[in-house]
Amino acid sequence: MTRVEIDLNEDIISILNKLQNINDTGLDLYIPVGAAIFDNILNLKLLRKEMEKTGHVVHFITDDEVGNTLISMLDTDTSTSFMPEDFGNISMSSAGGLLSKIPAILGGLLPKAKVPAINSKALLLIPLVLALCAFGLYKRAGTLRADIKIVVASQSTARSISMKVKKDAESSEELSVLGGKAVSAVLVEKAESTTTGEKLVGEKSEGKVTIFNKTSDEVDLDEGTELNFDDGDEDLVFVLTEDITIPAIYEKDPTDPSSVLVPGEVEADIEASDIGAKFNIDGGETMGVEGYKRSELVAEVVEDLTGGKSETRKIVSEKDKTDLSTSTLSKVTAGAEEALKKNLSVGQKLIEGSSLVSIQKETYSKAVNEEAEKLELVMEVTVSGLTYSEDDLNDLLDKLVAKSMPEEYVISDEGRVVEVDVLGNTDSSILSSVEADLQVTSKTYVVPNISEDDLKDRLKGKSSQEAERIIGSLKDIRSYTVEIRGGIPLFKKVPKDIDKISIEITKSDD
Amino acid sequence: MPFLKLFGKNKPNTPQSFVVVGVDSNDVVCLRVETSDGNVKIVGAEKQGIPNGSVILGNIENPSAVLMALGECLDRLDKIDENLEDAPKDMVFVLSGGNSLGLMTAAKVRRDGTKPLSVKELDLVYKKTTEASLMKMQSELLVQKGNSEIDMELVTSSVLYTRLDDKNVLNPVGMECSTLEMAIFTSFAPKEHLKMLNKLAKSVGFKLIGQGYDVFSLVNTMEKTDLENINYVLIHMGSDFTNVGIIFGGGLITTKVLPVGRDHFAKEISQELGIAYREADEMLSKYSSDSLSESENLMVRNALQDVLKIWLSGVELLFAEFSGIKTFASRIYLAGEGFDVPDIYEVLVTEPWTKSIPFREPPEFSKLPLSEISVISDLSGKATSLEWTMPATLSISFLDR
Numbered sequence: 039m040t041r042v043e044i045d046l047n048e049d050i051i052s053i054l055n056k057l058q059n060i061n062d063t064g065l066d067l068y069i070p071v072g073a074a075i076f077d078n079i080l081n082l083k084l085l086r087k088e089m090e091k092t093g094h095v096v097h098f099i100t101d102d103e104v105g106n107t108l109i110s111m112l113d114t115d116t117s118t119s120f121m122p123e124d125f126g127n128i129s130m131s132s133a134g135g136l137l138s139k140i141p142a143i144l145g146g147l148l149p150k151a152k153v154p155a156i157n158s159k160a161l162l163l164i165p166l167v168l169a170l171c172a173f174g175l176y177k178r179a180g181t182l183r184a185d186i187k188i189v190v191a192s193q194s195t196a197r198s199i200s201m202k203v204k205k206d207a208e209s210s211e212e213l214s215v216l217g218g219k220a221v222s223a224v225l226v227e228k229a230e231s232t233t234t235g236e237k238l239v240g241e242k243s244e245g246k247v248t249i250f251n252k253t254s255d256e257v258d259l260d261e262g263t264e265l266n267f268d269d270g271d272e273d274l275v276f277v278l279t280e281d282i283t284i285p286a287i288y289e290k291d292p293t294d295p296s297s298v299l300v301p302g303e304v305e306a307d308i309e310a311s312d313i314g315a316k317f318n319i320d321g322g323e324t325m326g327v328e329g330y331k332r333s334e335l336v337a338e339v340v341e342d343l344t345g346g347k348s349e350t351r352k353i354v355s356e357k358d359k360t361d362l363s364t365s366t367l368s369k370v371t372a373g374a375e376e377a378l379k380k381n382l383s384v385g386q387k388l389i390e391g392s393s394l395v396s397i398q399k400e401t402y403s404k405a406v407n408e409e410a411e412k413l414e415l416v417m418e419v420t421v422s423g424l425t426y427s428e429d430d431l432n433d434l435l436d437k438l439v440a441k442s443m444p445e446e447y448v449i450s451d452e453g454r455v456v457e458v459d460v461l462g463n464t465d466s467s468i469l470s471s472v473e474a475d476l477q478v479t480s481k482t483y484v485v486p487n488i489s490e491d492d493l494k495d496r497l498k499g500k501s502s503q504e505a506e507r508i509i510g511s512l513k514d515i516r517s518y519t520v521e522i523r524g525g526i527p528l529f530k531k532v533p534k535d536i537d538k539i540s541i542e543i544t545k546s547d548d
Numbered sequence: 549m550p551f552l553k554l555f556g557k558n559k560p561n562t563p564q565s566f567v568v569v570g571v572d573s574n575d576v577v578c579l580r581v582e583t584s585d586g587n588v589k590i591v592g593a594e595k596q597g598i599p600n601g602s603v604i605l606g607n608i609e610n611p612s613a614v615l616m617a618l619g620e621c622l623d624r625l626d627k628i629d630e631n632l633e634d635a636p637k638d639m640v641f642v643l644s645g646g647n648s649l650g651l652m653t654a655a656k657v658r659r660d661g662t663k664p665l666s667v668k669e670l671d672l673v674y675k676k677t678t679e680a681s682l683m684k685m686q687s688e689l690l691v692q693k694g695n696s697e698i699d700m701e702l703v704t705s706s707v708l709y710t711r712l713d714d715k716n717v718l719n720p721v722g723m724e725c726s727t728l729e730m731a732i733f734t735s736f737a738p739k740e741h742l743k744m745l746n747k748l749a750k751s752v753g754f755k756l757i758g759q760g761y762d763v764f765s766l767v768n769t770m771e772k773t774d775l776e777n778i779n780y781v782l783i784h785m786g787s788d789f790t791n792v793g794i795i796f797g798g799g800l801i802t803t804k805v806l807p808v809g810r811d812h813f814a815k816e817i818s819q820e821l822g823i824a825y826r827e828a829d830e831m832l833s834k835y836s837s838d839s840l841s842e843s844e845n846l847m848v849r850n851a852l853q854d855v856l857k858i859w860l861s862g863v864e865l866l867f868a869e870f871s872g873i874k875t876f877a878s879r880i881y882l883a884g885e886g887f888d889v890p891d892i893y894e895v896l897v898t899e900p901w902t903k904s905i906p907f908r909e910p911p912e913f914s915k916l917p918l919s920e921i922s923v924i925s926d927l928s929g930k931a932t933s934l935e936w937t938m939p940a941t942l943s944i945s946f947l948d949r
Contacts, residue, residue: 047601050862051812051855055819077605078692078807080869084862091861108694193601446610513609514601 039064039097046515047074047191050081054088063093069100070517071510076105082112101506181524184497184532184539186505191514192450192483192545199438199480200461203389203426205472211437217430220471221388222422223377224398229366230414235355237409243317243346244279244309247337249327251284251302257335258283264328265308265337267319275311276325276343282306284335306337310346317346352411354404359413363400366417371395374421385428391460392424394471422471431456435480446513450483450545485545486514494536505532516546566757566946567625569748570642570939571614572787573603573811574829578621579931580628580636581943586772587923588943592628593930596620600825605788605807606646608744615751622752628928639754640946641745642939643703643737643761645784645791645805649688650761652708652801653681654731661726665712670720673730678705681734692805701742704735704761708799733800735761760945762938763793766883766916767800769941772923779877781911783863783896784938785886787811790859792866794873804869806862810886813855820851836888849891856895863896867905878909883916885935 040062044053053075057065067085075081082098089096098109203218247265251257258281265276285302310317321342327335374393382388396419403414435456436449459477461467467475493512497505502520509518522532533539568579580592596617602610626635655677659669682702690696709716712725720728742759749756763782770777782793788809794801810832818828834840835848867876887893897913916937918926924940926932931940 049812050808051816051858054858076694078805079694080806080862080865084858084865087865088858088861104694111691111694
């Protein structure tokens, strides 16, 4: 014989599905007090009929009074008569029908008690025995306790709610606003980078040139006058480093009409306009003079110009500073939320993506254009983010869910699952360190709202059976146990002192 | 004078427009009706789902959820057409077989055959018969629910026939006879349930002008149709029950209820396919309207099979419970949302379950959509499925009061 227990709210189909998978042909079906299957006798009849088809024999077992009445009537002829009631001469006082059979049906269920005869000699001892018993009972009565465990049916309810977290705001279920708080941290980050700037350093080439004047007029040239040398690739510019006057062309022998003309000439110091070895021009090379044709003035390098040289050195560029600052800030930002999380208190949750990093101070090892192979930065930043309290969120969710929840139910503290999605910064949502839009998916369990205090009041002083009936009649009860400990045997009732009644309400796991 | 009232005198005023509300385990349904010249026009039909477990076998377990759904329905009814007359403020609630009970009580009186029947005497017989019906109702409660002490209130009382010396007489006042036989149909509903309906109506700003037992209302309405309306059986498959009414001579004789309805099929789909109940319910509706894919159709059909067998077995058992009836009429009308599911209809019509039931002839089944009932016109165009038939006929009953 297999024992099977059913739940309070299980319907006929569910019970049949459960039973028909059992191999044993004999089944003891335990039905709790107040079970839904007792709503109609046809449930029991149909259950028995269907189980018989599969070769099972079901025995119904219950403490439910109504249930036992139904079970006792399963094989009783309950047919309805459609024949007219005979009122005789209209002075009818009661109708017949099945109601008249009730005492017979219920009578068989009532227990019969036997009372033994008492020996007359023993009567003398009665006062003493009674006194002892009374004392014993008094002591024992004080130990009376009731432990009640109730498992209630739970219904999961999932809601997806859009809400806004606002820094330092009050939570409001009407506005779907959750009050948030700021969290901040100060971070110092050191970083180093290789410089990328370059600087050319070197010496200018210098030397002497002879400048020839082929004009008939004396020519004055100022310091800084440019002389140009074409090396085939580019014009190299030199400058005079002194003021000079070049005499005009003259006849070598003024007395000789066929005397040759001799250009006036003067030797002058020059230097290259820029650094570099390319300005080291060989002696004998010629240069033009700024503002004059070569047919008028021309300079000739006296000896090889020398001293011109150049080399490239590493320096700090503006870009080096910017790049180092940006990369350091990125690094700080990446670790900012972790740093903030270290500053959170218990139950405080940081909204990811809400952190804001502000640079307080940057100290570089070198200035821009300063020669250096490496650049170092010490960055000091302040990080702030938006947080909410898990408790505040749960409270708000409870209020929002409660809006659409019947009064008779409450949200269970057990089994709650809350998922928070940050909606980000888009056209339709905001994410910042002061405000953030969230989509919160909450799966909670709704259980009947049973007030322990009210229930204790209803149960106090009640017999175990009455207590079971009261508990069994509560809405959505899955199972329960009533254990009355201590007290006087045979007179055990739920204590009248409600402090001695313990009620534990849990939700069912299914 | 209750007897006179039953014979159509002292007729109270029925409002021109009122709202009929039905509450079952799945939905709250509301019909806005307008009456004129013995006909009823449905100008609005709305329904709103309620959480599973809010209503069980007609009993409202979760009043807040029902109130919320009722409010939704009424809001939508208010918006149907701005050209309609002012919104009605009267409400009628449907009582279903889930928690209500209907039965016939017949009584026989021997009397001095030379004295004409007076209204007072008829009133007394009616009163006594009603008292007997209370006792009978308690017997029926004991038989069905194992408890005869449920606090029930009389909702409907209607004289089915009066027979003088074995002859049926429509109005017996002033006639002479030695034996008077009177049969009345009475329906009862739990007192707490009726209070709850009153509260609901008040909460939405309506006046509750009455409640009506749905099977009784349909039988009354059938009288006004050209359909076979003398001897028949009515099977109403609601959301969580199947109620069977036996009608002879145009009068409802008795009803019995099997606590298995359309919900049980949806629950099985939910279990078999591992989906939420609401989703399963929606899937069953789509299955019924043939709007699922082929693979989904197959899954739903397979999931229904076990419950179909159990339900049919229950229906067979239910008919066996009418052991006081020798033969059943062969015409069977089907109403209620359950029969919108094609498999339920087919299994009822094709399976040989009727062979063990004493039908006069092989039964003929007919669905009873509102379109078959000419005195009710559905101007809303929404009350097309079988679930609307029962609440709609309640309006006819109120027209007839």
